[in-house]
Amino acid sequence: MDLKEFELIYKENRVIIKDKPEIESKLKKIVGLNNISTKEVDLLAYTKDSTLLAFNWEIEGKIAGLPDYITWPETTEQISEILKLANREKIPVIPYGEGSGVVGGAIPLYGGIIIDMKKFNRVLEINDKNLTVTAEAGINGMNLERHLNAKGYTSGHIPQSLYISSLGGWIAHRAAGQFSTKYGKIEDIVMGMEIILPQGELIKFKTIPRASTGPQLDKLFIGGEGTLGIVTKATLKIWPYPEKRSLISYAFSTIEKSFDAVREILREQIYPAVVRIYDKFETARHFPDNIKAKDKVMTIFVCEGNSKLVDLEESITREKCELNSGIDCGDTPVEHWIESRFRVTETSSMPPYKIVFDTLEVASLWDNAAEIYHHVLESMNKFKGVLMITAHVSHFYPNGVGIYFSFGGVPPRGISDLKFYQDCWDTIIKGVLDAGGSIAHHHGIGINRSHWMDREWGNAMSTLRQIKNMLDPNNILNPGKIYTETWKRGED
Ligand SMILES: Cc1cc2nc3c(=O)[nH]c(=O)nc-3n(C[C@H](O)[C@H](O)[C@H](O)COP(=O)(O)OP(=O)(O)OC[C@H]3O[C@@H](n4cnc5c(N)ncnc54)[C@H](O)[C@@H]3O)c2cc1C
Incomplete structure (x- = not known):
């Protein structure tokens, strides 16, 4: 497909560069002839990150944002010179790592210069x-x-x-x-x-x-x-590198019981490297053959490090799980997780089948973690078109947790995929805020969450905006993210 055939979604704020060849030759002088491209194939590659939404758009022949130049600088001086040029000419600059972000953070919403950091690789x-x-x-x-x-x-x-x-x-x-x-x-x-x-x-x-x-x-x-x-x-x-690893798993009757066990472990200042709690639905999905975990909440642990400490961690972890009526499921579920932990075919297999699917993570203190989980499940299950809403909890602190929701569904007749997708996101985030949680645990804000930032931050958000204005008075560095409500709304 030719680049011209794609529909550009974010076009209103696009910065029009008057003399494109002139800027290109200035960029060539800065980074060298081999470290810049304006080829269509390269421009297209940098129109998206790994946001599911951008993936869906591409299937539909749409692109989120279109860069004007891709650069691969090799020195800090070159990056510095690109930024100085961009400030003089008021051209957006977007730092780009590997494009695995899932909130649209690296999408060039206003066009401009991509700074791909791949050559900073030592x-x-x-x-x-x-x-x-x-x-x-x-x-x-x-x-x-x-x-x-x-x-x-x-x-x-x-x-x-x-x-x-x-x-x-x-x-x-x-x-x-x-x-x-x-x-x-x-x-x-x-x-x-x-x-x-x-x-x-x-x-x-x-x-x-x-x-x-x-x-x-x-x-x-x-x-x-x-x-x-x-x-x-x-x-x-x-x-x-850890001397020893212990693999432990227990199934609990409820998510509350599993939360209690993990909380009690952390209170003892025992920190298993990996702790993952799968709700009943994810337990059924990931461990279908485990009879002991049927209709239960699978919880896996990896303790690692010095072997004497690992033995102690293992014994306290087991003691707390058993005190909370956990059923020992052995090391097979943990081995299964280790073997499959980088596999994510589930997510990318959905869009071609017209199933709107995504994941999002949030944070909470212990005292409202279970409430947030149930509240989100309840509100999503009432939402027309939602076929699944499940969660696992994979980041823990003595004071709270990071909860990771997955949802999927088919928009009811007359509702666009985009509107359905955004309404699902907003339902989850609103549920989390209403129950006292935080809107993001580790994926960031990008474009998907920027419209919730004022509610998340309260009046501290204006201080953050002032800092941005002070450091970047021309708003050239990755514009359209975090500070402004950029999420283009889907139509009915
Ligand atoms: C399958 C999958 C699994 C994932 N698992 C996890 C996980 O376990 N934990 C987790 O935290 N995240 C996870 N993510 C999300 C993603 O990998 C992270 O957000 C990651 O930190 C993004 O890194 P990146 O290099 O790909 O950044 P990009 O997507 O290229 O960019 C992300 C943001 O960082 C900015 N940026 C990039 N490089 C720089 C730089 N050098 N200086 C300043 N800004 C920069 C970009 O402008 C953009 O705003 C997952 C994503 C996928 C697709």
């Missing part, structure tokens, strides 16, 4: 004494982890998208890996960073375990979603 230093690794921000997650594993370490940050996401993308979206209950989320793992601000200035945050040197400015960029600066380099905590 591991720069491993420091065994400090237990740190420093790497460039465009490095692929699996390449970083393989490099660490080969030298006897792990970063402990293993998102399901490990093979298809980058270090910079993790930082930009405040990502969380599957082993996060022990190792922490990306904000716990990042120790130092280099950032290029929207107007081209490079700033460096010291690598230090902690400091009392005023507000923690670096945290502003963790979750900045490419709107406040471009991450070029980061130093992360690492750990010796």
